[in-house]
Amino acid sequence: MSNEIEVPELGSVGLLRYGWRQLTSMRTALILLLLLGVASIPGSLVPQRTQNPIQVGEYFKNSPELAKWMDRFSLFDVYGSPWFSAIYILLFISLIGCVLPRTFEHFHAARALPPVTPKNLDRMEHFSTWSSQGDELDKARAWFKSKRFRVLEKDGSISAEKGFMRETGNLFFHLALILVLLGISFSSLFGMRGMAIINVGERFVNTTTSYDSLKLGKLFNENNLPDFALTVDKFTAKYNVVTSAPEDYTLDITFAADDFNKTEKRTIKVNSPLKLGDTSIYLQANGYSPVVTVRDSKGNVALQGPVPFLPQDGNLRSIGAIKVPDADPQIGFVGSFVPTYSRSGTDGAVSVFPEALDPRLLLAAWLGDLGLDSGVPQSVYRIDTSKMNQVGLKSLKPGETFTYPQGSITFEGYLQWVNIEIVNDPGKNYALLGSIVAILGLLASLFTRRRRIWIRVGKSVEVAGLAKNAAPGLESEMADFVAMLKGEK
Amino acid sequence: MSRTWAYLSNYLVYSSMAVYTLSFIAHAIETAWAVRVTTEDSKKNMDYKRTEKVARIATAMMILGFVLLFVGVVARGVSAGRVPWGNMYEFSITGALAFSGAYLVALRKYDLRWLGLLVSIAVLLTLGTAVAVLYRPSAPLVPALKSTWLVIHVSAAIISGGVFLLANAIAAAYLYLDAMESRGERTAWAKRLPSLEVLDQLSYRLVAFVFPLWTFAVIAGAIWAESAWGRYWGWDPKETWAFITWVAYAAYLHARVTVGWRGRKAAWLCLFAGSTFLFNYVYINVWGTGKHTYSGL
Numbered sequence: 081m082s083n084e085i086e087v088p089e090l091g092s093v094g095l096l097r098y099g100w101r102q103l104t105s106m107r108t109a110l111i112l113l114l115l116l117g118v119a120s121i122p123g124s125l126v127p128q129r130t131q132n133p134i135q136v137g138e139y140f141k142n143s144p145e146l147a148k149w150m151d152r153f154s155l156f157d158v159y160g161s162p163w164f165s166a167i168y169i170l171l172f173i174s175l176i177g178c179v180l181p182r183t184f185e186h187f188h189a190a191r192a193l194p195p196v197t198p199k200n201l202d203r204m205e206h207f208s209t210w211s212s213q214g215d216e217l218d219k220a221r222a223w224f225k226s227k228r229f230r231v232l233e234k235d236g237s238i239s240a241e242k243g244f245m246r247e248t249g250n251l252f253f254h255l256a257l258i259l260v261l262l263g264i265s266f267s268s269l270f271g272m273r274g275m276a277i278i279n280v281g282e283r284f285v286n287t288t289t290s291y292d293s294l295k296l297g298k299l300f301n302e303n304n305l306p307d308f309a310l311t312v313d314k315f316t317a318k319y320n321v322v323t324s325a326p327e328d329y330t331l332d333i334t335f336a337a338d339d340f341n342k343t344e345k346r347t348i349k350v351n352s353p354l355k356l357g358d359t360s361i362y363l364q365a366n367g368y369s370p371v372v373t374v375r376d377s378k379g380n381v382a383l384q385g386p387v388p389f390l391p392q393d394g395n396l397r398s399i400g401a402i403k404v405p406d407a408d409p410q411i412g413f414v415g416s417f418v419p420t421y422s423r424s425g426t427d428g429a430v431s432v433f434p435e436a437l438d439p440r441l442l443l444a445a446w447l448g449d450l451g452l453d454s455g456v457p458q459s460v461y462r463i464d465t466s467k468m469n470q471v472g473l474k475s476l477k478p479g480e481t482f483t484y485p486q487g488s489i490t491f492e493g494y495l496q497w498v499n500i501e502i503v504n505d506p507g508k509n510y511a512l513l514g515s516i517v518a519i520l521g522l523l524a525s526l527f528t529r530r531r532r533i534w535i536r537v538g539k540s541v542e543v544a545g546l547a548k549n550a551a552p553g554l555e556s557e558m559a560d561f562v563a564m565l566k567g568e569k
Numbered sequence: 570m571s572r573t574w575a576y577l578s579n580y581l582v583y584s585s586m587a588v589y590t591l592s593f594i595a596h597a598i599e600t601a602w603a604v605r606v607t608t609e610d611s612k613k614n615m616d617y618k619r620t621e622k623v624a625r626i627a628t629a630m631m632i633l634g635f636v637l638l639f640v641g642v643v644a645r646g647v648s649a650g651r652v653p654w655g656n657m658y659e660f661s662i663t664g665a666l667a668f669s670g671a672y673l674v675a676l677r678k679y680d681l682r683w684l685g686l687l688v689s690i691a692v693l694l695t696l697g698t699a700v701a702v703l704y705r706p707s708a709p710l711v712p713a714l715k716s717t718w719l720v721i722h723v724s725a726a727i728i729s730g731g732v733f734l735l736a737n738a739i740a741a742a743y744l745y746l747d748a749m750e751s752r753g754e755r756t757a758w759a760k761r762l763p764s765l766e767v768l769d770q771l772s773y774r775l776v777a778f779v780f781p782l783w784t785f786a787v788i789a790g791a792i793w794a795e796s797a798w799g800r801y802w803g804w805d806p807k808e809t810w811a812f813i814t815w816v817a818y819a820a821y822l823h824a825r826v827t828v829g830w831r832g833r834k835a836a837w838l839c840l841f842a843g844s845t846f847l848f849n850y851v852y853i854n855v856w857g858t859g860k861h862t863y864s865g866l
Contacts, residue, residue, distance in 0.1 A: 106827045110820055117816035117845075124806040124853070131803065159804045264802075273799075320708060329712045350712040351797050362799040501799045508801060515788045522781045552770075 103170065104177030112171040119167050123158030126150065130157070172261060179254045186247050193232040194241035197534045204534070204544035206558040216565045217537045223564055229533070237536035243548070249524025256517035263510030269299045272504045278312050279369050279386045279495045285309040286502070300504075306359050308337040313345075315366060315496045319434050324394050326434070331363045331498055348500075358506045365499035367391045367398055370417050370441050371492040374404050382407045382487070386495045389417045390461050395431035401463045402443075402489075403450055410450045412463040413489065416442045429475065441476045441491045445484055529553055533561060541565065574648030575707040581641030582662055586696050588634035589669075593689035595627035600686060600758060627685055628676070634692070635673060638666045648707040654723040655710050657854050661699035664850075665692045667731030671775075675735060679771060683762050687738050713860075718793030725786035726811075729779050730846055733818075736775040737843035740836040743768040747833055769832055772839055773825055780818050787811050798860060807861035810849035817842035 102108055127135035136156050140147040154161030201207055220238055224231050229240035274294035278284050286308050288294060296302070311334040318328040331348040337356065348354050354361040369386035376382050382404050389400030395418075402413040420433035421440040429442050448468030451458065458464065474482040476491040530548040535541065543562060547554040599620040642663050646653035653659045672688045675681055710719075747765055749755055755762075763771075790811070795801040802808060821838045824830040830838070853861065 106823065110823055110828060113816055113820045113823070117813045117820070120804075120809050120813050120816075123804055124809040128804065131805065322706075323708055325708065326711050327709050328715075351716040351793075353796060353799070360799065364799065503799050505800075508795065511801065512792070515791070519781055519784055519788065522784060526777050526781060552774075 100177065103174050106178070109171065109174045109178060112167060112174060116167050116171055119164050120158070122155055123164075126155050126158070128156060128158065130159075168261075172258065175254055176258065179251060179258075182247075183251050183255070186244075186251060190244050190248075194230055194239045194532065196232065196234055197237040197239040197536055201534055201536060201542045201544040204546060206545040206554060207542070208544075208558075208562055209540050209542045210566070212537055212539060212541045213567075216535065216541045219565055220535045220561075223561065224533075236538060237534065239532065239534050241530075241532045243528050243530030245524045246528040246530045246548075247525075249521040249526075249528065251521070253518050253521030253525060256514045256521055259514030260511045260518065261514075263507035263512075263514060266507030266510060267297070267505045268507075269297045270506050271297045272300050272305070272502075274502050275364070275499060276502070277388050277497050277499050279388070279497045280312050280315050281495065283309060283311045284500070291502075304504075306337070306356055308335065308356065310335050310346075310361075312498060315498050317366060317434070317496075324432075324434055329363060329366065331500075359502060359504045362501040362503065363498060364501045365391075367396060367497055367499075368417050368419060368436065368439075369495045369497050370400075370415065371494060372402060372413075372441075373490045373492055374402070374407070374411065374413075374487065375489075376407055376487045377485070382411075386497075387415075388460075388497045389415065393431070394434065395420070396434040397429075397431040400461050401459075403452070403460075403463065405450055405452050407487070409447050409486075410452075410468075411486065412446045412450050412465070412468065414444045414446065414463055414465070417494070418442070436494060439478060439494055443474050443476065443482060443489065444470055445472045445474075445482070445489070447471050447486060531557070533558070535565075571648045571650065571707065574644050578641045578644035578648055578707075581637050581644060582696065582700065585634045585637035585641060586693060586700070588630050588637060589689050589693050589696070592627050592630035592634055593686065593693060595623050595630060596686040596689055599624040599627060600683075603758065624682060627689075628682065631669060631685060631689065632673060635666065635669050638662065638669070638696075642666055645707060649709060651710055652720050652723070654719060654727075655708070655714060656703075656705050658699050658703040658705050660723075660727070660850075660854075661695055661703055663727050664730055665695040665699070667727045668692060668695070668734055671728075671731040671735045675771075675775070680763070684738060684742065687742075688735075691734070691738070713797045716793055716797065718789060718796075722786060722789040722793055725782055725789060729783040729786055730850065732775050732779040733783070733814075733843050733846050736772040736779075737840055739768055739772040739775070740839040740843070743772065743836045744833065744840070747836075765832065769835065772836065776818060776821060776839065776842075780822060783815060783818065787815055794860075803860075805860045806853045807849060810845060810853055814842060814845045814849060817845050 127139065129136050139150070139156075150156065154163065158164055198204065202209070217236065217238065220240075221231070221233070224238065224240045227242065229242045230244075231238050231240045233239075272295065274291040276284055276291050284290055286305055288302055288305065312331065313334055314330075314332040316328070316330045316332075317326060319326055329350055333346050333348065333354075334343050335346045335354070336343045346354055348361060348363045350363055353363070367389060368391075369388045371386045372383070373381060374383040383402070383406075387400055387402050389398035391398045397419075398417045400415050400417070402415060404411040416429065418429055418431040418440050419436040419438075420431050421438045422430055422432045424430045429440065446463060446465050446468040447470075448465075451464045451467060471486070472482070472484045476482055476489075478491055478493050481488050481490040529552075531545060531554050533543070533545045535543045543558070543565070545554050545558045545561075602623070603620050642653050642659075645659060645662070649655065654663060669688060669692050672681065672684065742762070743765060746755065746759060746762060746768070749759060750765065762768075790808070791801040794803070794808075817838070821835065821842050824838055825835055
């Protein structure tokens, strides 16, 4: 195979070099940068699995063929997709290829002296000349020194340069962006993120099995989960009486770390998570768990306890499912919990306030096969009623019981639940440091002007200046300089 | 007590609209009533001396409108006992304030009075939409917004937005005049507008000045998101579009400084970048989903 195409060794190296030059050229970097912006757009218009898995599911339900094709192009996981990654990885390679050589160059340039004063100053910008008084060179030297110019003095002339911070800031900005990216990658490799729903009064022990959902970084070691347990003592939600909008959430817990012997009371609020080293515990959501007792026809208890329901609107109308797989035949209840009950002509039972002022549990009882043994994972909040028959509908107040031929269910009351998120993010401080350096670098770079000023003193004084990138402001600086030399200031 | 302040705020916002309208009319008169100079050498030029007085009135009204709106925004904050940045009505009146403020600040340094007509129209449209469509009674903040970062993040974002839009208006003026010049001479009224080069430089300088602030707004948002939502970056639609705006302006700055884009190409890129900001504000707030949408806009 290698005999068929004879590529000279130098040629392939040349090709690589050509490719590298293309990749690290400013034009490519610019195209990649714009491409990154354009590539981020679809993820903001199409629902993403990481943020809105339910809406993604609806896409698949409503137009499965289209959704399948969209999924092939990772349109539901844009920011983790191969094509998105390809763009930003290429961009960062291009950035590194551009910034590193410039860093070395700048390092050398910063230690070098400014170039010698050009012969024909009258060809430069901001040129002016007048007859000498004799002391201009001394004055200029002092002026340059006070303004911290770097100077080269030779043969009755001074060449002065200032504004290296522009490139220094620029390089720091770009290097800091690399640090941000490294911080983010570090977190995704070594971090973890998990959610758990806990009823008020219950205890959570930090082991992998306690979580409802848990994502571990590829290199996260399960043994690194910090040892702690927490008990939810009290959850207080305050709502606006007029708008039902939440005004405050406060979660009081009893926290036990390390040896579980010492406990302390702690409070978690929305904007103040509980910090434990690299790990933070957030209060993310809350809702109601109706407490029920299900009995069979002989009066034996088949199920007892709180069942978390999922809030559907701002007034916490919540839906859920109560499954009793141990009953024979199996029983399931599709339920709806309204904390403050009211009837609406169009929607039936609705909640008019998020606090439990007049709670109701509305149930539809189903008999048959819950389908739990089919192997297909099921939502705990829904019931697949395809192999079941409805045996009754009922609205219950706390303490009331609904009796049907095969048994009964009692609505004992309700508990509040909270959803806590536990996050270990070891790279975030690097990302933060990178961001701060990036801003400082950006400020230094955008607000520094690089310029050179020359003066030659013979019989007459000649001065001239040059601003890089045609940055403004040199004109007034030259005017100051000349006025100072002439003794007008 | 809080109700009195809320009513006061509403009156002030309405009054500022009336004053901005006066400013708009004065700007319009200034542009329309200037007379043609008949002398041979300056043929086809306009004489703005005749309308100088009304131009001064226009600027004075703009300043008065700004002051009234400023007090109106402050009163709104007092009525709710917090910074006035809790919903889109409040963002809009503060955004209009920032936009006319950016214009007035730039006016001190550059001769931008020709832009006043456009600025007063934009401010009136924003305030009109805010009052007619977006108005919500003054209310306390939802828990996620109760943070010092609200002040830092939102003020940085609103000021950046005001300056971005001003740079956009100037870039648009550039493109308009550029098209006019490529057809021939500028029409008489357009002659007093600055040269294309000045406009080009001005929109660049505004962007270069405010880009670090926008970067800061995004980073401050990330720090806040870390404490409120448990992650500093989650590709929420608002975050995504803030990122797109950042990338677009970064591309604009690179294109100018490193590749040397000037004039038409740069102006188009500036307009594109600014429109990503507007899209983020209007579309994502109203129709978007995600964590930045709070109940009732």
